[in-house]
Amino acid sequence: MSRTTERQALVIGASRGLGLTLxxxxxxxxxxxxxxxRQSGGDLQEKADASNGRLRVESLEMTSDEQLAALRERLDGTKLDLLFVNAAIDRGNLPITEVSTETFAEVMITNALRPLRTLEALRDLVVPGGTVAxxxxxxxxxxxxTRPGFEAYKASKAALNQLMRSYSTRYxxxxxxxxxxxxxxxxxxxxGSGAPLTAAESMPAVVDVLEAQAGAPGLQFLDLYGEIVPW
Structure with a gap:
């Protein structure tokens, strides 16, 4: 990103799945x-223990303002080339008529509101020319x-994209x-288990995109191959 040596990244939400592999x-x-x-131990800590100091684990419950502020304080002075926020929950393939108000609020808060709150809390650690993703x-x-299903999840990701658009306009x-x-x-x-990709296949491609787009202006919505995803 902005430096050619000792590039530093912060990955939010890396206990398993895509975040861990990223x-x-x-x-x-x-x-x-x-x-x-959110919890100590597990696969992430095992990866950190085997990384010769290149991977460090920090605790964060992203829905907690107090924990987010504490993380920001612990990272004071860190200079990030990449801040990547990974967070999503899915509460089932239900039409919106069957989604409770509580469940809808939970999905929207976790998938849309909290990622942007996290960017706001940590963005000042990102160096000029660095990336927030x-x-x-x-x-x-x-x-x-154009296909039915997962209406609350889709709404939360559309809201995330819109909030990120507002963020990019403000900054x-x-x-x-x-x-x-x-x-x-x-x-x-x-x-789901029937998906065509594994994290081990997709995350190297995602990192390729992150590295290729370093320094690019504005906001882009891209897939793992660097192709534009329509809004």
Whole structure:
């Protein structure tokens, strides 16, 4: 990104699945990586223990303002080339008529509100020319919403994209590359076991995009191959 040596990344939401594999891939490419998890131990800590100091684990419950502020304080002085926020929940393939108000609020808060709150809290750690990125989904594309299903999830990702558009407009002059990333249909708890991609296949491609887009102006909504996803 802005520096050619000792690139540093912060991956929010890396305890499993795409976030874990993203952190691992960045580490493999000689990035210094800080990765967050809600609970200590697990696969992320095992990866960190085997990383020769290139991967460090921090605790964060992203829905907690107090924990987010504490993380920002612990990272004071860190200079990030990449801030990547990965967070999403899915509460079932239901029509909106069957989604409770509580469930809808939970999905919208976790998938749309909190990622942007996290960017706001941590963006000042990103160096000029660095990148802020959020894991989105083509399911948040309004123009591609031509098949039924997962209505609350789709709404939350569309809201995420819109909030990221507002963020990019507000900080148009900050010198940061801004990306929404669609990682493809992956075999995760969200994507299901029948998905065509694994995280081990998709995350190297996503990192390729992150590295290729470093320094690009404005906000882009891209897939794992660097192709534009329509809004």
């Amino acid at each position: 952190a691992e891939e960045l580490t493999r490419r000689d990035w210094q990586v800080v990765a967050t998890t 959020v894991m989105s989904s083509r399911q948040g594309s309004i123009s591609l919403n 148009a002059e900050d010198g940061h590359t801004k990306l929404l990333i669609h990682p493809g249909h992956n075999q995760t708890p969200l994507g």
